[in-house]
Amino acid sequence: MTNERERQRWNEPGLAASWPRRGESVTGLTTAPLLELLALQPGERVLDVGCGGGLLALEAARAVGPAGSVAGFDISQPLAQLATGRARDAALTNVTFTVGDAQTDEIAGGPFDAVESQFGVMFFADPVAAFKNIRRHMNTGARVAFACWQPAALNAWFQGSVLAKYAPPPPPTEHGGPPPGPFAYGDAGYVRTILESAGFASVACRPETLEVTMPRDTLYQRDMVIALRLDEANAEQAWRDLQSHAEKFVGADGQLHLSVAPQFVTAVAV
Template identity: 35%
Template sequence: MPDIVNSEQEKAWNGPEGAHWARHQDRWNAVNGGFDEPLLDAAAITGAHRSLDLGCGSGQTTLLAALHAPRGSALGLDLSGPMLASARARAEREGVANVSFIRGDAQVHPFEAGAFDAAISRYGVMFYTDPVAAFAHVRRALRPGGRLAFVCPADAALNDWTAAMASLRGLLPVGDFGTPGLPGMFSLADRGRVHAVLTAAGYTGISIDPVRAYGTWGHGAEDAADFLLGTGPGRHLMERAEQDTRDRARHTLTDHLRGHESDDGTVRLLSTSWLVTADRPTARSEP
């Protein structure tokens, strides 16, 4: 069985996008960290639990899972070499000994059957080429009765950062923010599809609830605009425009983000996601 089947995502996360996320890991944790506590609470990791973090990136949620289970362990899995290097360095720096990281594809990685009490993910499960097969593969890695818990973006219209990028329509070729059903940030935005995928993958006890959190995108509108335009989608749009258009786009985005500045200049944007939990059945008749 091959170690990697999701070659397109492997290329992306080991190129400029992965390098960007590794370089700006603290900023991305400031953006998405508001979902950490709901995620870990939903996963109910404690004691001697063994956890698997899917699409762990630079390891924020993996480290939290390890700290929640001081007599257990946490394994972070990701396609991105640069981000995993950052994760390992952070674990060593913070002295978290019951955590490890490995590069691999969750769709096919040779997990030991029943090896984990919980599988978690913060924005790491939307990019599978075959999500039913991927989630079924993860289910077999859970012990009977083990729990899957993840956070994924809900409707793009409910997220402030997409409204910010949409302010550039007319200047840059900003299209739709992904197509439900295709690999990408909003592939699991439809609640019904999430339920259908997990049911087909053999899970029971499925719960899908909205969760909202503000993230810090920058200190001042100009800083936040630079950060947004430095992400993969932002870079892609800017690279297709002439310098004059790029300057106007930066100015337009900065003006939009001024409406989100707090008194101290911090730019905070609201994100709306699904908090999903599901269980591996204990019945012998499971798939």
């Protein structure tokens, strides 16, 4: 099945419990800039691809107001459930969360005036096919804005770089580009090619580096190792590796001090 490896990874039991601390500590840094780039208007229809726990989608729902709507779409059942609960708690009735594969599946709630994604579009087996599918659900002239990561070398904080040696390597891709993963779109030229091949124009990539401080356990947690399902000895070693990696970023105040390097991509559907 397409994107099966990612589907399994993002449907790990327990992900929804650890996600709020682990995932959103870093990904949430790009929420405000993305909303600014999209300049959502009351009444617009918005798609959030790879919406995860839904925090960006909830902000978009507030921006488009009751006359507009937001469709959060994600391959992860536990994260979509987390997002649905948050929408309910916030009494937002103009946002829905649906489980599906944005590369292959029909997406309800369109045609969309705007598409947003906060680190949710780098996990497709076939990025051009995925963006063609997304484009198919957009109005001509609709805009897209997403955050992805600059190369791993500029994001030394990333936990997965330490744990990679404990997991099987990703299989080679059929399209010859980088395998799905957080740093798949590190090369701005590659991102431009994907989008232009999928029916978008006016592609712009804006790299940024943010200096941030956060509590140590927001990013480095034992459940990241548990998710790898290693034997006891390897799990212990992987956890020690992760802790000594974290140590590199701990300041005198006991907090993590990180350089975080996202990239903001914008384009228009043509």
